[in-house]
Amino acid sequence: MADEKKKANRPVPRVDEESRPFWEACARHELYVQKCRTCGTVFYYPRAFCPEDMSQDFEWLRCSGRGTVYTFTITRQNQSAGFRNKVPYVMAYVELEEGVRMLTNIVDCDPESVTIGMPVEVTFEDVTPEVSVPLFKPATE
């Protein structure tokens, strides 16, 4: 695992007991958020309870994978490992169709072409054989 982390071309998320189902789904290239069965709140990032009413009765909601860019930045300077050779890259918040905003990267396009409101869809990058991270690219339809 230590070797895999060294080989990875971006920092490997530290999967924990609360987030494991999310990351296991990502490894299958499926994106999930959570929905509280008590109050109906949809929430992200994943955790073991609803952050609105503390209920532990929630379901995993399979996302359509579609959303729009809420905001973004073209990062041109980052000295840290995994990114110093990636600049310029686009970091963004994407607002999913399910209503929540998630931090991500916009990939597979010219960074200069990214705009707020732009429709995007999820794509996955396998960082290690066990961990894949959700990224977004311009929507195809």
Added chain:
Amino acid sequence: MSISRKAALAGVYEHPLRWAPHKTQYQIMAESARGALDDAGLSIKDVNGLFTSGVGGMGIIALAEHLNLNPDFLDSNSIGGSSFVSHTAHAAAAIAAGYCDVALILYGSKWSSDRFAVGTGGGGSGDPPEQFEGCYGPTTVGDYALAAQRHMYEFGTTGEQLAEIAVTTRKHASLNPHAKFRDLISVDDVLASREVSSPLHLLDCCMISDGGGALVVTSAERARDLKKKPVYLLSAAEACTHTSAGMRDITDAAAKQSGPKAMARAGVSHSDFDMAMIYDSFTITVCITLESLGFCQKGEGGAYVQNGRIGLGGELPINTDGGGLSSNHPGMRGIFLVIEAVKQLRGECGERQVKDCALAFCHGTGGTLGLRHSGASLVLGV
């Protein structure tokens, strides 16, 4: 229980160095402590409350050891750059409660000479949200840039308007002999500086310097017998904001929660302030903080900072020392907000003095606008 006018800032000291490779972090703190205690007319043996941040997890004990202190009250609340603004409020509360009598608040750092790439490096916290962020390459500049981009999109704020903040702050720095950058700049200079993380240019960003400072807080009663005119703490409030389970409006700052509370607790409103110290990690921080505090309407920050309003002689002079954008920013800057406000309220600011300064607002932001941050507000008066 109100803490209004129960405690006062009796001594302040800003370390004059911006580059200190030949000193240690704790040496900078000790020198600052001596400076602030001299300013107050007190000695290190009078200190029985100790506050700091930016040290290791239990570094405050090592700091007490380094100064050979055995304080009755310790607080190393660590909420980013605003920590020292928060410490000031906590010190006043501790003094009002009788837990300590002379509180020493210290900061020292060598982030510049240690080459710590705080703005454009990475490094994870290990806290739960980090696993959903660190893999996307967030930088401090980038996290603020996310807020700037959205602010421009929603409200039509322009790069020129944000640049106006850097230009005004530089003008103030030109009047501060200790400021690191004192040559005047123009809006065009800001826009022509390289883009670090769009839409923020290099001159939209604070510097990284070395430095430090110290504050001495004591009871109002004791302060009246000391060397300098006491500056009273009239009120304080804190807040934090974060990704709100995926629902946060990125153009709001924690200041929206703490600012109005601090003003209400002091019984004052926006037009009463003679000056304000607004944490300027980036130009966008100032724009969004002024809006969130209610000095202007949401979305109007860009227009508000134009036409000299935030400059000396304007309606609300801010960051008269030159701020983090031009004077110093050794990783965290909250302590300097309080130091400059105190000097202004005492009338010690020479060429950059705000005329008849009697009421000042300080607001510290710690963390990043784009991910999560704290806000600490103080109302200070004479």
